[in-house]
Amino acid sequence: METSHISPDVAGSEPIDDREPWYAEIAVPRPLPQTFTYVVPDELRDRIAVGSQVEVPFGRSRSPGFVVSLVRGGAAPREGLKPIGTLTYPDPVFDGAILELAKWVSEYYVASLGEVLMTALPGGLRKEARRASPPPEARGLGLAQIPRSLSAAQRKALAVVDDAITAQVFRSFLLYGVTGSGKTEVYVRAAETAVAAGGQVLMLVPEIALSFQVVERFRLAFGDRVGVFHSGLTARRRQDVWRRARSGELAIVVGARSAVFTPLPSLRLLVVDEEHEGAYKQAETPRYHAREVAIVRAHRAGATVVLGSATPALESYANVQRGKLGLLALPERIDARPRASVVVHDLRPREGAPKERTPILSRELTRKISERLSKKEQVILFLNRRGYAPFVQCRHCGLVARCHQCDVSLTFHRTSDSLVCHYCGDRKTHFGTCENCGSLRILFAGIGTQRVEEELQALFPRVQALRLDFDSTRRVGSYEHILRAFGAGEAEILLGTQMVARGLDFPNVTLVGVINADAGLNLPDFRSAERTFQLLTQVAGRAGRGERPGEVVLQTHYPEHYALTAAVVQDYEAFFLKEIALRREREYPPFTRMANLLFDGEEEARVIRAAEWLGTIIGRDARKGLTLLGPAPQPLSRLKGKHRWHLAIRAPHHATLRQACVVALEEWERTKREHAGVRMTIDMDPIDLL
DNA sequence: AGCACGCCGACT
DNA sequence: GTCGGCGTGCTC
Numbered sequence: 001m002e003t004s005h006i007s008p009d010v011a012g013s014e015p016i017d018d019r020e021p022w023y024a025e026i027a028v029p030r031p032l033p034q035t036f037t038y039v040v041p042d043e044l045r046d047r048i049a050v051g052s053q054v055e056v057p058f059g060r061s062r063s064p065g066f067v068v069s070l071v072r073g074g075a076a077p078r079e080g081l082k083p084i085g086t087l088t089y090p091d092p093v094f095d096g097a098i099l100e101l102a103k104w105v106s107e108y109y110v111a112s113l114g115e116v117l118m119t120a121l122p123g124g125l126r127k128e129a130r131r132a133s134p135p136p137e138a139r140g141l142g143l144a145q146i147p148r149s150l151s152a153a154q155r156k157a158l159a160v161v162d163d164a165i166t167a168q169v170f171r172s173f174l175l176y177g178v179t180g181s182g183k184t185e186v187y188v189r190a191a192e193t194a195v196a197a198g199g200q201v202l203m204l205v206p207e208i209a210l211s212f213q214v215v216e217r218f219r220l221a222f223g224d225r226v227g228v229f230h231s232g233l234t235a236r237r238r239q240d241v242w243r244r245a246r247s248g249e250l251a252i253v254v255g256a257r258s259a260v261f262t263p264l265p266s267l268r269l270l271v272v273d274e275e276h277e278g279a280y281k282q283a284e285t286p287r288y289h290a291r292e293v294a295i296v297r298a299h300r301a302g303a304t305v306v307l308g309s310a311t312p313a314l315e316s317y318a319n320v321q322r323g324k325l326g327l328l329a330l331p332e333r334i335d336a337r338p339r340a341s342v343v344v345h346d347l348r349p350r351e352g353a354p355k356e357r358t359p360i361l362s363r364e365l366t367r368k369i370s371e372r373l374s375k376k377e378q379v380i381l382f383l384n385r386r387g388y389a390p391f392v393q394c395r396h397c398g399l400v401a402r403c404h405q406c407d408v409s410l411t412f413h414r415t416s417d418s419l420v421c422h423y424c425g426d427r428k429t430h431f432g433t434c435e436n437c438g439s440l441r442i443l444f445a446g447i448g449t450q451r452v453e454e455e456l457q458a459l460f461p462r463v464q465a466l467r468l469d470f471d472s473t474r475r476v477g478s479y480e481h482i483l484r485a486f487g488a489g490e491a492e493i494l495l496g497t498q499m500v501a502r503g504l505d506f507p508n509v510t511l512v513g514v515i516n517a518d519a520g521l522n523l524p525d526f527r528s529a530e531r532t533f534q535l536l537t538q539v540a541g542r543a544g545r546g547e548r549p550g551e552v553v554l555q556t557h558y559p560e561h562y563a564l565t566a567a568v569v570q571d572y573e574a575f576f577l578k579e580i581a582l583r584r585e586r587e588y589p590p591f592t593r594m595a596n597l598l599f600d601g602e603e604e605a606r607v608i609r610a611a612e613w614l615g616t617i618i619g620r621d622a623r624k625g626l627t628l629l630g631p632a633p634q635p636l637s638r639l640k641g642k643h644r645w646h647l648a649i650r651a652p653h654h655a656t657l658r659q660a661c662v663v664a665l666e667e668w669e670r671t672k673r674e675h676a677g678v679r680m681t682i683d684m685d686p687i688d689l690l
Numbered sequence: 691a692g693c694a695c696g697c698c699g700a701c702t
Numbered sequence: 703g704t705c706g707g708c709g710t711g712c713t714c
Contacts, residue, residue, distance in 0.1 A: 023714095025714095026714080028713085028714095029691090030691050030692075030713080031691055032691085032713075034714090035714085036713075036714040037714050038714060039714090056714085057713095057714090058692090058713060058714085059692075059693065059694085059712065059713040060692090060693060060694060060712095060713085061692075061693065061694095061713095063692090063713090078714090080714075081714055082714060112691095115691095672710095672711095673709095673710065673711085676709065676710075677709095679691095
């Protein structure tokens with residue numbers, strides 16, 4: 001039985017004059033601010049409802065649409081309205097709660113309601129072309145932990161969450177637990193409480209493929225009452241999960257970002273695992289942040305929401321201090337395992353020392369690797385840069401290989417002998433000579449994972465190293481294959497990008513080496529220190545997860561930076577205090593709110609003019625503490641042939657900021673013809689300014 | 691965002 | 703004389 005919050009009272013008490021026309025307000029998935037009114041054909045009257053998906057004639061073609069309200073007779077007749085074409089599905093796809101949530105997202109992020117509703121639909125209902133990757137089910141590595149008794153800290157945290165779930169009012173928490181402290185176990189037990197009370201649970205993860213251990217733990221506890229949204233799911237199966245969630249048949253739904261819109265009629269608990277992860281923010285319109293949507297949803301549903309992280313987003317920890325989130329702390333690793341020790345290796349040459357090339361692996365790190373290998377222990381090496389060399393220059397004429405479409409240098413890939421643009425994906429064969437002068441003297445500068453791989457072969461010729469990055473995991477199943485091989489001890493070293501930072505649990509790994517710990521520090525973004533600290537802490541968490549204690553080596557040119565010093569002593573609190581003081585001083589979030597207006601187009605002069613124009617519009621309105629940063633070229637000022645500029649707006653409160661964006665958008669729409677060839681998009685609460 | 695209508699260049 | 707370039711204007 002389908003339950004729609006707002007169903008047409010066909011059998012209701014009010015007599016309805018069926019000669020009077022019915023109208024439906026329809027949101028279409030286009031970047032248009034308004035909804036459109038259509039006539040409801042007679043034959044659809046007893047089937048259509050608020051939340052229905054329909055197909056409507058739109059302009060000279062047809063478009064999908066969503067019924068956001070219905071006028072069932074009684075309204076003044078209107079001319080020139082078209083009738084709804086077809087009702088796509090027999091029952092409403094969205095219930096009242098999801099529809100209202102989508103409206104909130106649309107307003108908060110200044111995005112079209114139709115586009116929000118489109119992203120809220122599971123791919124299956126959207127009838128989009130399905131992706132070709134298979135469903136990666138249980139992988140037989142990692143291995144769901146055997147349920148064990150809880151630590152004192154886990155019990156304490158759980159008791160608080162259980163109380164909140166039982167109380168059936170909105171409560172929000174930050175579960176701040178160091179890596180390996182057993183956050184997942186708290187989620188599972190809290191979920192048991194919610195389910196025992198007849199409730200449903202929504203579990204959000206940053207990326208489902210990297211969270212299979214969490215999924216397995218939930219499957220172990222709840223069996224087939226767990227539904228998992230996976231990008232590899234066929235349309236049919238995705239639809240199936242969604243239907244079973246909506247009918248209440250599923251107790252638990254696990255999924256990435258867009259799963260926050262899954263209809264769950266008796267939602268009692270929401271969990272946002274690794275809440276600091278940037279993957280929760282959608283990079284395309286509608287640019288919503290699933291963590292924020294989850295909190296709003298919990299609030300409206302009178303449910304409990306738990307945000308979990310070992311390295312909370314600065315905003316989240318600030319919200320603890322403001323009393324908006326209750327703090328639940330898991331300060332120790334389970335079984336009282338010591339945290340790994342972290343040391344810094346300063347890569348800067350000593351003063352007066354003979355000039356020599358900075359090594360990829362310092363002498364100390366090399367020695368430590370040999371030590372671990374001789375004890376039959378394993379090593380993880382982290383470098384956040386794929387390819388062989390990110391910079392290729394002719395030593396004769398000085399030409400640097402650059403992308404023709406993007407304003408970046410090309411990266412040399414040795415495995416394919418090609419020059420690759422890491423932003424647009426364009427690649428061409430590298431013939432070993434300069435394209436300009438034909439010289440054979442080519443300089444490969446900078447290091448990527450492939451270069452490190454080569455270095456490892458030279459240093460440890462008899463040691464097996466596996467490389468885990470975007471390139472080595474392109475083929476279906478290779479990600480799983482590499483991890484399984486490493487878990488089975490078929491290789492001694494795992495070398496990779498971001499992918500090795502997240503959630504991996506290999507008990508035999510006792511040494512983690514970060515090849516370039518300050519790599520992300522100088523990105524032109526106010527969150528670069530925060531991201532660096534988070535990344536280093538997460539990577540460090542991969543060491544010493546078994547019986548033997550772990551060790552972490554950070555190679556750096558900037559050991560004094562507070563992101564590094566805090567990572568060394570593994571002190572989130574210390575990092576937070578330093579960073580929050582800087583944010584306050586520089587008037588950055590969370591002390592202010594930001595929106596980024598993005599402009600792109602083929603002709604740079606037009607792009608600049610458009611950005612400047614909206615700058616003057618907003619500047620004209622600069623009361624209420626509104627400030628403008630820019631317009632300026634975006635850090636990637638040209639991408640795929642498009643010139644990119646941006647204009648950041650800062651305001652003391654969201655409401656002021658949103659109002660400024662609404663004004664900007666209206667003015668943009670009004671003067672659109674003057675900026676032909678330029679596109680403007682609003683990024684509310686940007687997570688990066690890149 | 692699509693999509694079509696509309697007015698100016700190189701082709702059978 | 704037509705095919706087609708993408709400028710601009712609208713979508714209940």
